[in-house]
Amino acid sequence: MKTTISGALRLALRDEMTRDETVFLIGEDIGYYGGIFNVTKGLIRQFGERRVVDSPLDETGILGIGVGAAISGLRPVVEIMYVDFITTCMDQVINNAAKMPWLSQGQLKMPLTIRANFGTGKGDGPQQSQCVEAWFMNVPGLTVVEPSTPKDAYGLLLGSIRYDGAVLFLEHKLLYALQGEMEPDGRALPLGKGAVRQEGKDATLVSCGLMLHKAMRAAQELLEEGISLEVIDVRTVKPLDLELILESVEKTGRLVTVEENPYTGGWGLTVTDAVNRELFGKLKEAPLRIASLDVPVPVSNVMEEMVVPNVERIKREAGRLVRHGKGRQ
Amino acid sequence: MRMSIEDQKRLYRCLYLTRHTEEVLSDLYREKKSPYKPMTGIGQEAVTVGASFCLSEGDFVSPALRELGAMLTRGMSVRQHVLDALKKPESMSGGRFSAHHSGDISKGIILGTYIVGSNLPVALGVAFSLKYTESDRVVLAFFGDGASSTGSFHSAMNCSSTMNLPLVLVCNNNAYALSTPLRFQMKTPDIYIRAAGYGMEGVCVDGQDVCGVVEAVDKAVRKARAGGGPTLIECKTYRFRGHSESHDFDDGRPAEELSTWRAKDPLVIYRRFLLSGKKVDEKALRRIEREVEREVKEGMEYAFAAPELSADKVDMYTHLYADNGGREKNV
Numbered sequence: 001m002k003t004t005i006s007g008a009l010r011l012a013l014r015d016e017m018t019r020d021e022t023v024f025l026i027g028e029d030i031g032y033y034g035g036i037f038n039v040t041k042g043l044i045r046q047f048g049e050r051r052v053v054d055s056p057l058d059e060t061g062i063l064g065i066g067v068g069a070a071i072s073g074l075r076p077v078v079e080i081m082y083v084d085f086i087t088t089c090m091d092q093v094i095n096n097a098a099k100m101p102w103l104s105q106g107q108l109k110m111p112l113t114i115r116a117n118f119g120t121g122k123g124d125g126p127q128q129s130q131c132v133e134a135w136f137m138n139v140p141g142l143t144v145v146e147p148s149t150p151k152d153a154y155g156l157l158l159g160s161i162r163y164d165g166a167v168l169f170l171e172h173k174l175l176y177a178l179q180g181e182m183e184p185d186g187r188a189l190p191l192g193k194g195a196v197r198q199e200g201k202d203a204t205l206v207s208c209g210l211m212l213h214k215a216m217r218a219a220q221e222l223l224e225e226g227i228s229l230e231v232i233d234v235r236t237v238k239p240l241d242l243e244l245i246l247e248s249v250e251k252t253g254r255l256v257t258v259e260e261n262p263y264t265g266g267w268g269l270t271v272t273d274a275v276n277r278e279l280f281g282k283l284k285e286a287p288l289r290i291a292s293l294d295v296p297v298p299v300s301n302v303m304e305e306m307v308v309p310n311v312e313r314i315k316r317e318a319g320r321l322v323r324h325g326k327g328r329q
Numbered sequence: 330m331r332m333s334i335e336d337q338k339r340l341y342r343c344l345y346l347t348r349h350t351e352e353v354l355s356d357l358y359r360e361k362k363s364p365y366k367p368m369t370g371i372g373q374e375a376v377t378v379g380a381s382f383c384l385s386e387g388d389f390v391s392p393a394l395r396e397l398g399a400m401l402t403r404g405m406s407v408r409q410h411v412l413d414a415l416k417k418p419e420s421m422s423g424g425r426f427s428a429h430h431s432g433d434i435s436k437g438i439i440l441g442t443y444i445v446g447s448n449l450p451v452a453l454g455v456a457f458s459l460k461y462t463e464s465d466r467v468v469l470a471f472f473g474d475g476a477s478s479t480g481s482f483h484s485a486m487n488c489s490s491t492m493n494l495p496l497v498l499v500c501n502n503n504a505y506a507l508s509t510p511l512r513f514q515m516k517t518p519d520i521y522i523r524a525a526g527y528g529m530e531g532v533c534v535d536g537q538d539v540c541g542v543v544e545a546v547d548k549a550v551r552k553a554r555a556g557g558g559p560t561l562i563e564c565k566t567y568r569f570r571g572h573s574e575s576h577d578f579d580d581g582r583p584a585e586e587l588s589t590w591r592a593k594d595p596l597v598i599y600r601r602f603l604l605s606g607k608k609v610d611e612k613a614l615r616r617i618e619r620e621v622e623r624e625v626k627e628g629m630e631y632a633f634a635a636p637e638l639s640a641d642k643v644d645m646y647t648h649l650y651a652d653n654g655g656r657e658k659n660v
Contacts, residue, residue, distance in 0.1 A: 024461065050461065056491055060450055061484035068454015071434070072389075074461060076454075091481070095444050096451055103426040104440050106648035107433070141649055164651030 001183065006039045006176040008150035009115075011184040012157035013040065013077065017047055019186065020075060023161060026053040026062055027079030027115075036081050037117055037176050059085050063092035063114070070112040071100060075161055082128045083116035083170060097166040098141035113160045113167045119210055119260060120308045121174040126296035129304075131260040133237040133267045136168055143167045143191055144238040148175065148212045151182040152235055155189030162188055170237075172210045194241035196248065200230035202322045203254035206245055206271050208234045211309060215258045218314035227322050229256075237267050242274045249275050253284035256318045258309060263291040285325045290317055330383065330547035334608050338617060340539065341603060343378045344596050346621045347398035350407050353625055354414065358574045363633075365414035368429055370395030372569030373501055375595035377471065378402050379542035380499045380562075383550045384437070384469055389459075391439040391452035391470040394429055395501065395568070399471060404436045407628030417635045424638045439468075445506075446472060446479030449498070453485045456494035456559075467495040467553040469546070475506030477520045486561065490527040495553035497546060500563040501536070507572050508581055521563035529559055536566030537593040540602065567593075 003011070017023045025040060031054035034041030044052040055062050059080060066078040080086050086093060093114065100108045120129045136142050145160055145167055147153040153171070160167040197212065198219055207215040212233045219229040230248050234240055249255045255275050257268030272287040293307045332340070351371050357363035370377050377398030381390055384403070392399045397410065413420040413428035421431045432440030439455060441448050452470035459466050476482050477500060489496040500520050504511050511518050524531025532549070534541045542564055549560035567590035571580045603609040 053492075056487055058484050058487065060480055061453065061488040064450020064481070064484055065454040065457045065488065068439075068451045068456070069458045069461070070454070071439070071451070072455045072458035074458050088480075091444055091447050092450055095442055095447060100440055101651065102649045103422050104432060104434070104648075105421070105423050105425070107421075107435070108440060109651065111651075143650070 002179055002181055003150050004176060005147065005150050005153045005171070005178050006037060008154040008182050009039050009157055009171065010041065010043070012154045013043060014046065015184055015186055016158055016161050017043070017051060022073060023075045023077060024051040024053065024069075025077050025079065026055050026065055028055055028057055028062070028081050030054060030079050035079065037173060039115075039171070039176070040079070059089035060092060063089040063097070066112045066114065067092055067096045067100070067110070070097075070110045071108040075111045077113045077115060077161060080114060080116040082124075083118040083132050084127045084130050086114075086116060086132070093142075093166070093168075094139050098139050101165065102141055109164045110166045111161070111164045113157070113169055115169045115171065117171045117173040117176075119172040119174060120292075120297055120304055121210065123299050123301050123304060125299035129297040131292070133170065134261050134265055137238045137267055137270060141166065142238060143236065144170065145191060145236050146170045146172070146208045147235065148172075148209055148233055150178065150180040152189060154182050154184060155187060156191070156235065158186070158188035159191050163191060167191070170209070174210050175213075192236045192239045192241060194232050194234045194236070194244045196230065196244070197233050198229065198231040200228035201252055202228045203230070203256055203318060204245065204248040204252045205229050205231045205256050205258055205314075205318060206234060206268070207231070207258040208237060209260060211258045211260050214309065214311050215314055217311045218318060221311070221315055222319055225319065227319055229318065240270055242271070245271060246274065246278050249279055250282060253282060254321060255283070255287040256321060257287070257289045257291070258314055259289065259291040260308060261291060262294045263289065264294050266291045285321055288317060288321050290314055330543055332543070337603060338609060338613065340378070340382055340543070341599060341614065342617050342621060343382060343398070343402045344374050344539065344599060345618055346401050346407070346624070347374050347378055348596055349621055349625050350401065350410065351397060353629065354411070355570070355574045363415070365428065366574050368394060368573040369570050370398055370501075370568070372590065372594070373503060373536065373566045374398050375539035375542050375599070376499065376501050376536045376564040376566050379539040380469055380471070380497075380546040382543060383547040384467070387437065387466045388550075389437045389439055389452070389455050389466065389468045391448045391455070391468060392430070392441050393445075393448055393471045393473060393476065393501070395473075396471050400431065400438055403438050405431075405433055405438060407625050408631050409433075411628055411632035412635060415632055415635075416638065417632065418638050418642070419635050423644070446476035446481035448472070449476065449481045449485035453489050453494065453496060456489060456496040457492065459495050460492070465554050467497060467550055469497045469499060469550070471499050471501060473506065474500065474502040474504065474511060474514060474520060475509070477523075478506075478514060486523070486527045486529065489559040490529040493556070493558040495556075496559040497549045497553055498559060498561045499546065500561065501566055502563050503566050503568045505568065505582065519563065521561055524561040529561055531561045531563070533563045533565065536564030537595045537598055539595055539599045
């Protein structure tokens with residue numbers, strides 16, 4: 001069937017709630033309102049107020065309920081309306097959700113999924129458009145998932161809910177309406193496995209989320225100019241599927257990461273680090289990172305467009321790397 | 330709660346076990362015979378032990394910092410506590426976590442955290458689970474006057490009341506957040522009055538009188554069990570020692586204040602109460618004390634003699650990620 005990413009997410013929630021009585025949803029405006037981007041629309045009518053919980057406007061309370069419920073036998077799916085709001089409950093995410101299983105030597109399980117929308121493109125500004133994967137990569141114990149297609153959104157959300165550890169499940173707000181083929185077959189995708197979206201031989205583009213789609217456009221346009229790019233969708237930002245990436249870069253000899261987060265300290269550094277470490281002598285060029293400027297996300301669409309990598313910039317920098325080396329401006 | 334003579338003796342036993350364990354560990358630390366630096370609840374046992382004493386099998390307790398009394402009353406052994414304190418391989422966390430925040434969910438003790446107030450939202454979540462599964466179990470969560478300034482406290486109060494969850498919030502108001510007195514912490518000296526703003530029942534009791542604590546907490550536990558929602562119980566108490574055993578007793582608190590409170594030792598008060606009832610005599614209490622002293626001695630001996638962690642046997646990554654996620658290590 002053909003559906004959108006938000007439709008696929010809703011199907012995953014519906015199917016898993018039907019299959020498993022311990023799965024419940026909690027968040028702000030997720031019940032009768034249906035969620036700020038309609039992902040949970042209608043679920044409260046199907047499952048009732050017990051399993052679709054409209055919470056107070058309090059992220060610490062939501063996350064606390066998620067953590068406490070997870071260690072006592074339930075499988076909470078909590079929604080943080082915009083991922084930027086997670087700053088107000090970082091304590092629960094970092095100090096409790098990520099650590100309790102390890103601190104208890106596995107006596108406690110943490111089957112907690114934290115869903116949140118994120119990302120630029122709507123003029124939502126500096127506290128409602130951030131791209132925050134890198135904040136969480138530095139926290140041992142967390143898993144960070146970022147789907148880019150309806151099929152992946154469905155399978156990865158099922159995989160996240162069924163996983164016994166804490167998962168931050170990031171949904172790009174510009175991708176909710178993206179359509180694609182998928183089947184609600186109840187099958188989960190494994191976490192930590194990337195996918196090759198396009199095969200190529202001149203360079204490997206590693207990306208995820210909205211940037212993956214921009215990287216694909218750039219790769220398709222560069223193909224017409226005779227440059228063949230392999231595009232990898234990491235799907236899980238932590239842990240990264242480094243095996244898949246290294247295999248590809250060993251073949252192409254060039255690496256470009258395309259990231260929406262600010263350049264300094266971005267998730268792509270983990271990729272370039274692994275590539276430098278493992279493939280140093282085999283690289284044709286130094287790895288190149290394309291990321292957002294090191295500034296807050298502005299509300300002006302004109303300025304936002306300048307901050308975030310676009311197709312033109314990816315084409316220009318990746319093309320130059322293949323043609324001349326030294327992709328950096 | 331109507332307590333039989335056996336219950337009363339058991340309660341005294343828990344109080345003395347907590348006091349004696351902390352005193353022995355503190356003495357060992359001060360004599361440099363133990364590396365473990367206790368942060369004791371000496372002086373506050375009527376609250377931690379008394380409140381925990383009201384729970385039944387299957388209930389949960391969420392300790393904050395000075396709640397060894399809660400752990401021991403819920404069935405954690407002295408041996409286990411000292412193993413945790415000495416960071417031995419046999420500790421609950423295998424050397425990964427502090428004895429102050431140790432948990433054992435099989436005994437209903439929820440793993441704690443160093444972050445003040447942060448245990449409250451977790452306790453809230455466990456209470457959510459209990460309501461979700463239509464259980465008649467309850468959660469008892471401890472916190473101090475310091476935690477009452479945090480957002481976590483507000484979250485636990487507001488959400489538990491709004492959702493009518495089986496949570497009993499017990500405040501150990503010992504008048505100091507580390508060194509900061511109440512007058513720098515809040516405008517009113519009372520915390521229980523805040524319950525009204527959340528539509529919750531708030532109760533204040535003398536935290537040195539274990540009978541009063543038991544009565545108030547038992548009532549709140551019964552209410553929560555019956556679906557009546559949460560209660561905030563503030564217990565006015567005092568810490569007889571420093572913030573930790575490495576802090577001098579003279580930590581800025583007025584000497585007069587300290588001596589006034591020390592005269593209200595919860596163990597002395599309860600001992601006197603038991604003897605005045607004429608059903609327990611001095612001999613019976615001495616017997617309990619000797620029994621406890623033997624248990625503590627045996628626990629200490631076992632734990633101190635237990636093998637130390639050795640670097641070549643450390644298992645660093647197990648349980649960092651769940652084993653059903655298709656990978657073993659972080660990248």
